[in-house]
Amino acid sequence: MLKYEYIAKEIMNLIEDKDLRQGDKLPSLDELVTQFEVSKNTVIKALDELQSHGLIYQVRGSGIFVRGRRQKGYINMMEIEGFNSMLREFDLTSKVLELKEVIPSETVQEHLHIDADQPVYYLKRLRYIEGRIFCIEESYFDKNIVMYLNEQIAEDSVFNYLTNNLKLQISFLDHYLRVGKLNQQNAVYLELQEGDPGIQVESIFYLANGVPFDYSKIIYHYEESQFFIQGNSYYNLMN
């Protein structure tokens, strides 16, 4: 870990320890320099890093402030850390419905930038929050990157396995969200009625080198899920 990353992490711990919220003020740049005994440049780089992730904002001549992110029970669409990290206050469980190697469909080929002759892992899970059905998840993993997967891992946390065991650096993801009416099969899974609202999120996960390796499609139970999303202006760049 680079020094500025370490300082960024320390500042995050500070926010967490003091339970600081949206708009709360952080110590000044000089105070942070003194507190962490590092150079001004290191603190500035750490603050820029935190700002670029939407965790703080800096107001010239006024100070450094906390930007709210963690909303209990909301799925933070900016985070790629998996439900277990995101919804850590809750009891989350999974039930594996299917895990097998399949020939990728055209959609999967396109999203994962692979050919038809390259098999992928297909994983279908039901996920529960506090014992209540929360979503149906179908994932396709590029087998060149995720070379091995089993039911035990899939019952547990695939995200932890990818990052801790396979040491994959998952760096960014794209979500496509739309809403429709549930078909009969998905309604049965979600214990809802056919025609009830269904939230579909298609997600593509990328490694640090820009290679997509996981394409997932989730149908959420509309009464059990709500989403948090942050936006930042890049107006200056557009005009």
Next chain:
Amino acid sequence: MLKYEYIAKEIMNLIEDKDLRQGDKLPSLDELVTQFEVSKNTVIKALDELQSHGLIYQVRGSGIFVRGRRQKGYINMMEIEGFNSMLREFDLTSKVLELKEVIPSETVQEHLHIDADQPVYYLKRLRYIEGRIFCIEESYFDKNIVMYLNEQIAEDSVFNYLTNNLKLQISFLDHYLRVGKLNQQNAVYLELQEGDPGIQVESIFYLANGVPFDYSKIIYHYEESQFFIQGNSYYNLMN
């Protein structure tokens, strides 16, 4: 505009002009330095800026790549530039239903950090895409910041008025998305049936100094709207 912002904008123009997509390679750092005749540091700062907004990604030892953002017809939840900028390929129109000063409810007071005795502008609009009803929007503006508003502005683009006329620097926003069943009134507005899916997005817009000034609640027509959201890892900071 600072020099690095200018260069960032030039790089964005390059992406637009060449119609580059997700994963397409940009010129190298050295090539950009030569092309724009600025210092290496300026280009690096411009690239960091673009990366923090999810517009490019850099792979050490490999190059600089475009990150896809603009998906035709998708509402980009990271952008705060308003529908007119986001959905510029489409014909967008608005119909003002109500514009008046009101006493803020407790929810509005809380979101805008104001007191009950501080009146706010309340604006209710129907918005159309290609002549079809697209969403119902209710907005509350802090009158200390948005001191004047009229129907003409509201029929036009409030965003353009705030940024061009009032010179407000809108810097970030938070979205809270959930899905439910439409009540009768909203179903009539959206030309749907009561009980059909309704997508509700509550958004809070902030100025560069962290002051919230606009709280909006939109109900989208589920067949006319789809959303794009980007995520970035800050895993290194979390673990």
